[in-house]
Amino acid sequence: MSNIARPNNAPLLSMDEALSALLARARPVSAVEKVETLNALGRIVAEPVASPLAVPPFDNSGMDGYAVACADLDAGGATRLRVAQRIAAGGMGEPLAPGSAARIFTGAPVPPGSDAVVMQEYCSVEGDRVVINHPVPPGANIRRMGEDIAAGAEILAPGTRIRPQEMGLAASVGIGRLPVYRRLRVAVFFTGDELVMPGEALHPGQIYNSNRFVLGGLLQALGCQVTDYGIVPDKLAATSEILARAARDADLVVTSGGVSVGEEDHVKAAVEQVGRLDLWRIAIKPGKPLAFGTVGDAFFVGLPGNPVSALVTFCLLVRPFLLRCQGAREVLPKSYPVRAEFDCGKPDKRREFLRARLGRDAGGVIGATLYPHQGSGVLTSTTWADGLVEIPAGATVRAGEVVRFIPFSELI
Secondary structure, rough: OOOOOOOOOOOOOOOEHHHHHHHHHHOOOOOOEEEEEOOOOOOOEOEEEEOOOEEOOOOEEOEEEEEOHHHHOOOOOOEEEEEEEEEEOOOOOOOOOEEEEEOOOOOHHHHOOOOOEEEEEEEEEEEEEEEOOOOOOOOOOOOOOOHHHHOOOOOOOOOOOOHHHHHHHHHHOOOOOEEEEEEOOEEEEEEEOEEOOOOOOOOOEEEEEEHHHHHHHHHHHHOHHHHHHEOOOOOOOHHHHHHHHHHOOOOOEEEHHHHHOOOOOOOHHHHHHHEEEEEEEEOEEEOOOOEEEEOOOOEEEEHHHHHHHHHHHHHHHHHHHHHHOHHHHHHHOOEEEEEEOEOOOOOOOOOEEEEEEEEOOOOOOOEEEEEEOOOOOOOOHHHHHOOEEEEOOOOOOOOOOOEEEEHHHHHO
């Protein structure tokens, strides 16, 4: 990617331009390690994973009932069969004798000679006999060997982000360790002489550092190995020194604050001093001052200092970049059409992302309601909301129109 840093008065990059540039620059990690399947949540599959066995590994009953040979059933009425055996899950039955049935339970192997299972609700018991009141066709209620997974079939493709269901799938075929890419190493620090940590006394002009907790949580949720360098003074020399040190052992350095154009905003200048700035200022709201570049061998992302701006830009731009660097195949969030329960009559030159909560009317139609205060410092809007409503640049919205909604569950 060429150096596309622009002067302060240059046109803003669109979000699509910025995202394309970030994804094109992403450098996926290559080192592979094997981790226990039980501890693989959130990791990215690095190599094809094949099943060593068929699932189910044998023909088994899909429910509690009676295993029978359909040829023994009377198609026109009730059939009485001697119950010759009882087969529970984990056991093995004997071949089914002609004219007999086997009491069988869900998951138990069907005995040789049977070709159907009659669910117990269609049967009644008379002593040592079962009365079949509802004939069934061959194959009824039998789960065939390999009908879910054939032996040798690929069950997890490279680039798959492992969820609980992928963990369960691997476990179901006996795989105790999975090949995954190593964790991405991310260094973080935060600039601002006004920042203090919760638990410390808050003096006039100071604020608590919420971004440290928001960004730390976002990175942990993505499975990154995080090194936190804390709060850095608003001095160019201090910022440059920490930036260079953080980059030495990281794949990516993330900061918040200091990337605007104020006299005390030193992060942008520090990156240009010890590295290279490739991208700066995006046409989204909230979140215009987003910086991207390199310091040594590490990538650099500078997020805005306002907490909502930092959260939104991370989720929409940095998260896809991180997932691509981790080797993930799917990196973009899913969005859904919902009905606007609000008016937005003032168009903005930037693409807007508004915090919204979903509700359902009496007819079952899902609509989005906006938090009343959409300022970039109103962190309560993010805890109240279910996700983000997107308003295209230059667009207006009237109540009843359809808007695009991105749930936080797709972003966090």
